[in-house]
Amino acid sequence: MSALNVTHNPARRSWIESANTGDTDFPIQNLPFGAFVREGETRTGVAIGDRIVDLRALHDLALLGGDAALACASACDSTLNTLMALDARHVSALRAALSDLLKHDAPARSRLASSIDAVLPLMTDVELTLPWTIGDYTDFLTSLHHTERHGRYKGLADPLPAAFKSLPIAYHGRASSLRVSGGDVRRPYGQYRDADGNVRFGPAPMLDFELELAAVIGHGNELTRAISIDSAREHVFGYCLLNDWSAKSIQWFEQVLGPFLGKSFHSSVSQWIVTEEALAPFRKAAPQRAAGDPAILPHLHGAHDQRNGGLHLELFAHLSTAAMRSDRLPPAQITHTHLDNLYWTFAQMVAHHTSNGCNLRTGDLLGSGTISGASDESRACLTELSEAGKKPLLLANGETRIELQDGDEIALSARASAPGAVSIGFGECRGRIAPALPYPFDASREEH
Incomplete structure (x- = not known):
């Protein structure tokens, strides 16, 4: 399990000045991994302030040694998968080496600064892209409040499934349609019941966002070999935001x-x-269960996970409509929630996922499910915010929403904070609803 070390030192500052502002998501204590396209070539990198460490360019400078050099060489591909599959000590060594190179009094500062545009390009000068290949995608349903509300909206006699408090419920999602933040989210076609109960086919009404956190698997497990609850987080490379558009x-x-x-x-x-x-300073006890809830079965109950399986992590959703952007109005914050609103920890999700012998692989994505809480502001999708259309969400400019309309843009963000630690963020997860295409749409036909 990750322990605090010099990379978490709140007194450490970077010679990249943009990393020292209080509002940056990417101070030197964070150093998240990503990928970018520059001059037609995809490269992997690490965020620091408003810049990106180009890991291939850094490797070419031969400033690293040992495990850090091995990890950096593994990251010189167009995706992070090879790096993620390494033992955690290699990634930790690379993180420590990067922290030392970027600290304000780094001996190599002048050498890096002299070629800063080549080794540390500005984020605004490159195109950020999906940083890893996702083989499988599992989405969980771990917020009691989200699950119970949707059960009520559907008119279920028992809004909460019988299994909810005994295991992390999940479904196998579609990895091929996962996309990186930015760009359009095309309104899909499908079958649904209209207001009169008739089955229709057409552009989907009731389009919604769902604010989630997701774990990215580093090294997986062999088929038939379950991962224990005590070692589950050792298989997690890191975390990202997820919008499970619905x-x-x-x-x-x-x-x-x-x-x-x-x-x-x-x-x-x-x-x-x-x-x-990077999240080690923000660990906290797993959220407590209500009195009378079923006891956690032994394979999902770990003493270490109960002590620090939670995170001091706030999450937000902002909505911007076409009219708001036309009038130059700022996006409206519509959700403010906390990871405490999950009933199950990520370690429990990993342990349960593999408990039947299912094998996880490097790059697999595990979504938390919608992170809704009990309060109105913590409802993490528009269906809940509008009580399934009964109480439209009122925006400051007078517009209302019970569903996302074409031109609406959702931006998700998150912030980890704790006393004595430098706050870190995740960047954003953004998407704008685009109108449905004419149906059927067959790109191959347009080429002939």
């Missing part, structure tokens, strides 16, 4: 075996992976 009208009509077309049209992840080690 066509609720399609989902609620089609869902028998689980979500399908109502979810598989698009999911967005943030551009940076914040490592497990």
Whole structure:
């Protein structure tokens, strides 16, 4: 498990001045991993302030040695998968070496500064891209409040599934339609019931966002070999934001075996992976369960996880409509929630996922599910914010929303904070709803 070390020192500052401002997501204590396109070539990098350490350019300078050099060489690909598969000590060594190179009194400061645009390009000068290849995607359902509310909206006699308090419920999502933050989210087609109860096919109404955190698997496990709760977080490389865009009208009509077309049209992840080690100062006890809840079965109960399986992590969603942008109004904060609102920890999700012998692989993505709490402001999707359309969300300019409309843009963000630690962020996870294409749309036909 990650322990505090010199990279977490709150007194450490960087010679990259933008990393020392109090509002940056990427101080020297963070150093998240990502990827970018520069002059047509995809490279991996590490965020520091408003710049990116180009890991291939850094490797070419031969400033690193030992495990750090090995890790940096492994990251010189177009994705982070090779790096993520390494033992944690290699990634930790690279993080420590980067921290030493970027600290304000680093001996190599002048050498790096003299070629700063080559080794540390500005984020605004490059295009951020999906930093790793995602093989499998599992989305969990771990907020009691989100689950119970949706059960009520559907008119279920028991809004909370019987298994919810015994295991982390999940479904297998679609990895091929995961996309990095930014760009359009195309309104999908599908079948749904209209207001009169008739089944229709067309552009989906009731389009929604869902604010989630996701774990990215580093090294996996062999088929038939379960991961113990005590070692589960050793298999997590890091975390990113996830927007599990949902066509609720399609989902609620089609869902028998689980979500399908109502979810598989698009999911967005943030551009940076914040490592497990970077989050060490923000660890806290797992959220307490209510009196009378079932006891956690032994394979999901770890003493270490109960002591520090939670995180001091606040999460936010902002909405910007086309009219707001036209009038130059700032986005409206519509959600402010906390990771405490999850009933299960990520270690429990990993342990449960593999408890039947299922093998996780490097790059697999595990979503937390919508992180909704009990309060109104902590409702983490528009369906909950509008009580399934009964109370439209009122925006400051007079617009209302019960569903996302074309041109609406959602931006997710998160902030880890704790006494005595430098606060770190995750960047943003952004997407704008684009109108449905004419149906059917077959790109191959347009080429002939």
